[in-house]
Amino acid sequence: MFLIIKTAPFVTKKIVILKSCFYVLIISFLPENANRLRKDENDVYFRYGNGGKQMNRKLRIIVYTGMFAVLNFIAFTYGKINIPITEGSATAIHIANAVVVISSWFLGPVYGGLAGAIGLSAADLMDPLYAVSAPKTFFLKFMIGFIAGSAAKRNGLHTEQDRQKILMKTALSSAAGLGFNVIFDPLIGYLYKKFVLRVPAEAASIILAWSAGVTLLNAAVCLIVSVLLYLALYKTFRSRFLL
16 A cells, blocks of 8 residues: 555556646647648748748658657657666566557658657667667567558558548557567567667566567557547548658
């Protein structure tokens, strides 16, 4: 009981921060803000021609990539549950990969992947437990976004109108990106720790086993979260697509 009382404010703080971030995300997609953005774009076009409009679009891509990178950073930094494995090593339960997938559906495969890679590798660098894994994180999170975004683009998610088909297409594209991570996160992590960080083979094997199980759990949760978020936001998403 004492432990629950002691940790409750810390957990509450994490929940408040995560809720605030998602509120910012939702507010940015409200119809009135989408209309204002379109009005601004038309004004840029009227004043400067198509070159100005293209410049405005590029600026939007940079801004939104940065915004989603921050969301990824916060989702992992404040939303993870650490699981210590061996001395100086840990894995974590988190939903940050769902934000990577959402980033790729909004920004497209490359910029969505970059938002996830930048945000989550920065989060690793800020945490002593995960700092050495930052290069691995950058590659894996980019690939989650790139694969999920490419799958969504190929299956026509962004023009689909039928809600049941949207559910299926989001689930499939999310599963594609997260499935890659389920396979390669533990494998690359094992090779990285054994051959780059020179972790003993026995310890690396223990880390591999724990990482594989936690990565699979994270993938299942993140698939559900990403699909539910898209279903809640897609009507306003579509007025702001940067693909």
